[in-house]
Structure formats: C-alpha cells, structure tokens
Amino acid sequence: MLKNKLQNSKISFEMGLVQEANVSIEFNTLTDFIQNKLCGRKLIFIDPIVLVNNKSILDLEYKNKDVSIIPTNIQEKSKNIENAIEILKIFEHYGIGRRDELICAVGGGALMDVVSF
Numbered sequence: 001m002l003k004n005k006l007q008n009s010k011i012s013f014e015m016g017l018v019q020e021a022n023v024s025i026e027f028n029t030l031t032d033f034i035q036n037k038l039c040g041r042k043l044i045f046i047d048p049i050v051l052v053n054n055k056s057i058l059d060l061e062y063k064n065k066d067v068s069i070i071p072t073n074i075q076e077k078s079k080n081i082e083n084a085i086e087i088l089k090i091f092e093h094y095g096i097g098r099r100d101e102l103i104c105a106v107g108g109g110a111l112m113d114v115v116s117f
Contacts, residue, residue: 030106034060034067040100043091045072045115047107068094074111084117 034042044057048071051057061069070090074083096103105115
C-alpha cells in the first residue's frame with residue numbers, strides 16, 4: 001500500500017512492506033540541484049525548448065567553469081546508436097568519467113534514453 005501525504009510543501013510516502021520504511025523526497029529547482037551537487041564537472045544535456053523556458057540555467061555555465069550546458073535535440077525517431085556515439089564523444093571532449101562528475105539530461109524521454117545509454 002502506498003500513501004501520499006502533502007505536509008508543509010513536502011511530499012512524503014509511506015509504504016506498507018515486510019519492513020516498514022519512511023521515504024522523504026524533496027523537490028528543488030534544477031538550478032538549485034546543480035549548484036548544490038558536490039562533484040567535479042557537471043555536464044547538462046538539455047532540450048532546447050526547455051532551455052528557452054528556463055534561461056536562468058545558462059547563468060550556471062557563466063558563473064561556474066565546471067558546468068557545461070549542451071542543448072541537445074533528440075526525438076523518438078532520432079534515438080539511435082549514432083546519436084549515442086555522439087553523446088559519448090561529448091563525454092570524451094569534456095573529460096567526463098563516471099566517478100566524480102554529474103551527467104544530467106533535462107527534457108523528454110528520448111533525450112534521457114540516449115544520454116543514459
């Protein structure tokens with residue numbers, strides 16, 4: 001059983017399992033999340049439409065040399081191995097590994113599929 005509770009602008013869930021657990025999920029803005037994430041380089045692939053509607057994200061790149069914003073237009077029909085390879089080339093260009101860097105995909109499901117491949 002899953003219950004949703006809204007308390008003081010926070011959403012929490014209670015799950016009835018063999019072992020009970022309380023899970024708390026806090027929602028931040030994308031800008032807050034990226035600024036507060038303690039890691040090395042931060043590479044953000046973002047759908048151009050999302051970027052146009054959230055121009056404050058560009059300030060992150062301007063204010064922080066470790067943040068790179070990559071406008072990326074991937075649609076369901078362009079989800080293919082060639083585009084996945086292009087994403088990997090971008091990782092290589094920026095020196096992105098898997099240990100101490102943040103890789104973020106902001107946009108539709110196809111963009112997230114290709115970036116996380």
